[in-house]
Structures are given as structure tokens and as C-alpha cells.
């Protein structure tokens with residue numbers, strides 16, 4: 001029999017007084033999938049992650065975690081929202097030992113060393129957390145989650161405060177976990193992180209799902225995108241852009257300009273430029289396909 005979905009949510013609604021934080025949310029996350037939650041401030045991401053961690057209960061709808069109704073005392077789920085809970089006066093190693101003791105888990109101290117090594121904190125294992133940067137705390141929170149050997153890992157903005165090397169490190173950890181079958185649900189405002197990490201994304205706006213599915217599907221559904229275009233002959237290129245069907249000059253009229261087009265029209269423009277002996281030196285979306293879709297979908301929702 002196939003393993004159950006790590007998350008199966010149907011019609012989840014959650015209100016805080018008059019505020020509808022989640023409004024009929026459906027979500028499927030398969031084992032081994034890294035699933036990104038994205039949406040403007042107040043869209044409901046943290047509320048949804050909190051439900052996955054059983055920190056709160058939905059008002060309506062059904063939520064199954066690892067095949068069982070949410071809210072039951074669950075093994076196999078770990079993570080944090082609003083930053084990891086840590087003891088500042090204890091060292092990194094002591095924090096993890098305290099956590100294991102609290103959970104009543106009988107795991108070897110080597111598991112603590114392994115978790116610290118996995119997130120790149122071995123060198124500061126015996127330093128007090130009080131002196132840790134935001135990025136180091138995030139990594140320690142991830143180490144704490146790893147100790148639980150989760151089959152579902154839930155993370156709110158895990159890249160917060162991480163430098164580029166730290167981020168790559170954390171991405172590596174999450175990729176390896178997913179490779180071993182752990183489902184990861186994370187929120188982020190960083191589209192580039194989500195594009196690098198996630199197979200699927202869910203876009204929330206004012207508590208509703210406006211898109212859920214593979215990133216490739218999102219790109220395919222995109223309308224016209226803006227691209228930066230730099231060529232060997234800007235004057236000639238500008239004239240060719242003006243005469244190209246389905247392509248508009250959208251950006252400042254400079255040597256590097258912005259053209260707006262659907263992918264087929266853009267392909268056609270590149271071929272025209274080449275035929276006319278104009279070399280394309282740079283052609284890249286001004287914003288990533290995910291960001292463009294995010295802006296379009298959330299604008300549309302806001303304008304309902």
C-alpha cells in the first residue's frame with residue numbers, strides 16, 4: 001500500500017474573532033516533497049503551519065497528518081513557527097540535550113553531535129545560545145527538529161537571517177531529508193529560495209489558495225513576462241523589437257531595455273535578432289516566473 005499523504009487538508013477554515021485567517025484551504029503534500037507556502041503578509045501561512053504542527057485546531061474542514069486526524073498526539077512531525085524556542089543561557093549542545101530529555105527520547109548523545117554537524121554548528125556546539133546570531137538560531141532550531149527524525153518537517157521562514165553559505169547548507173539538509181522520504185512544508189517570502197528548493201508551491205492570498213501545484217505548471221500558466229535584453233547593437237535591436245509581433249518595449253529606453261512578451265514571441269525575436277547579425281548578450285526575466293505569478297495572482301485576489 002502507498003504511504004499516506006504527509007498532509008491532506010480539505011476546506012480548512014480558521015478565524016481569530018472577525019479575522020478569517022484561512023478560508024476553505026485544500027492542501028496535499030506527498031512524502032518526500034518539499035512544498036513551499038507563499039503569500040503576502042497576513043495571508044495565513046503561519047496559521048496554516050501552526051495547524052500542521054497541532055499548535056492550533058481548525059474551525060472547519062478536515063486535516064490529516066501522516067494519515068491520521070490532526071491533533072492526535074503525533075510522532076513524526078517536527079518544526080517551528082515564529083522562530084525556534086531555545087534556552088538562551090544554555091549552550092547549543094545543552095539545548096538539544098534538554099529537548100531530548102523533555103521528549104523522553106532515549107537517543108545517544110552522538111545523535112546530538114550528528115544533528116549539530118548536519119546544520120554546521122559543530123564549532124559552536126559549546127557556546128551559549130545567547131550570543132548566537134539569528135541565522136545560527138535558525139540552524140539550531142533545524143537541528144532540534146532533525147533530532148525528532150520527522151516524517152513531516154514544518155518550517156516558517158527557515159532561511160531568515162542566513163547568509164548565502166548558511167542558506168546553501170540548510171537547502172542541502174532539507175534536500176537530503178526529502179530524499180529520505182520526509183515531507184517538508186515551509187513558508188518563505190524569498191521566491192528564489194522557493195524556486196531552488198520546492199517541487200510544488202501553494203500561493204495563499206487573504207486566507208485562500210490561489211494556486212497549488214508544481215512550479216512548472218505555474219510557469220506554463222504565466223502570461224507575458226518582462227525580460228531584460230542587452231545586445232551588441234541597441235539601435236538595431238530597438239528597431240527589430242518595434243517590428244516584432246507580440247513583443248512590446250516595456251522598460252526604459254536605454255542600451256539595456258525591457259521587453260514584454262509571451263515565450264513564443266520572445267523566441268521569435270531572438271531568431272530575428274540573430275538573422276540580422278545582432279548578438280544577444282543578456283536575456284533574463286526581470287522577476288522570476290514564480291514572482292510574476294505571485295504578483296499577478298495575489299493582485300487579482302486583492303481586486304476581487
Ligand SMILES: Nc1ncnc2c1ncn2[C@@H]1O[C@H](COP(=O)(O)OP(=O)(O)OP(=O)(O)O)[C@@H](O)[C@H]1O
Pocket residue numbers: 016019020021039040041042043044045046047048
Ligand atoms: N493569534 C492571533 N490572533 C488574532 N489574529 C491573528 C492571530 N494569528 C494570526 N492572526 C491574523 O490572521 C491573519 C493571518 O495571519 P498569519 O500570521 O497566518 O499570516 P502570514 O501569512 O503568516 O503573514 P506574515 O507573512 O506576515 O508572517 C492575519 O490577519 C493575522 O493578523
